Amino acid sequence: MRGGSARGRLSRRVGIASLKAHRCDTAPLLTCRDARKTHEQIQYAVNLYRLAHGGGMEGEGPQTQTVIRQAVNKVKRNARGALKSNYEEKWLYRLDDALSVNVYLLEALLFSMRRQDIDIGKFKSRHEAAPLSSDAMEVINALAMVEAKTIVPPRGHTDPPLANLVRELTPLWCFVTGTSAYPKNDREGGKSCPFAGWVSDMICFAGLNRPPVNTIGRLVRLQKTKK
Numbered sequence: 001m002r003g004g005s006a007r008g009r010l011s012r013r014v015g016i017a018s019l020k021a022h023r024c025d026t027a028p029l030l031t032c033r034d035a036r037k038t039h040e041q042i043q044y045a046v047n048l049y050r051l052a053h054g055g056g057m058e059g060e061g062p063q064t065q066t067v068i069r070q071a072v073n074k075v076k077r078n079a080r081g082a083l084k085s086n087y088e089e090k091w092l093y094r095l096d097d098a099l100s101v102n103v104y105l106l107e108a109l110l111f112s113m114r115r116q117d118i119d120i121g122k123f124k125s126r127h128e129a130a131p132l133s134s135d136a137m138e139v140i141n142a143l144a145m146v147e148a149k150t151i152v153p154p155r156g157h158t159d160p161p162l163a164n165l166v167r168e169l170t171p172l173w174c175f176v177t178g179t180s181a182y183p184k185n186d187r188e189g190g191k192s193c194p195f196a197g198w199v200s201d202m203i204c205f206a207g208l209n210r211p212p213v214n215t216i217g218r219l220v221r222l223q224k225t226k227k
Helices: 016-022 032-052 065-084 089-099 107-115 121-126 134-144 160-177 194-205 213-226
Strands: none
Touching: 016 032, 016 160, 016 194, 032 107, 032 160, 032 194, 065 089, 065 107, 065 134, 089 121, 107 134, 107 160, 121 134, 160 194, 160 213, 194 213
16 A cells, blocks of 8 residues: 555654553553553554545545545455455456555555454565465455445544544553543533543644544544444
8 A cells, every 4th residue: 555654754752651641540550562562553543544644745635435435345346356266366466456555545444454463464465476375365355355334434524534543542542541532521510531632642743733622522422322
């Protein structure tokens, strides 16, 4: 995919250290391995959001849900063609071509594959090998099973990458801080959402404009409603 690497030139402030002030007294103790993995996941998610907004490149950025679904379905169609043809070379190149688009078109797909521990790069780097590697076959099988309607945010989200980012960062926040990401009542009788403020900070540290905190809080509530 074009548009940058899964990790990029992000500020050091983007990562697990930013959650230290939000940890509650009952937050779990993290092993070095847990902390390192969580830090990488935060950086990965925030950088994909940055790239989905064009990575600072003028004229590139979020696309409509229809365009994103079309890109995801093209990947699925060619992955299924590769399976049905027993990995015929022409289908492998078609799949490679479908994956070789700007990252903001396939951000939702990347997140979906990452949750399954599937690294699309294993296909991109090895599909020309003979014979086809088992890792590449695993990627093709996973891509052939993708359902665009379940991974692309539905209509109504003016910023699909933000919906994806909130969905990815929510469990990381809960795991590290020991607190809920859901907005809660404050002492003044209003609503506060530390999670939304933190996500807004991460986006700012990535060099992008802050989205409204209320919008992030609404996306958190929508997640809970869907459950």
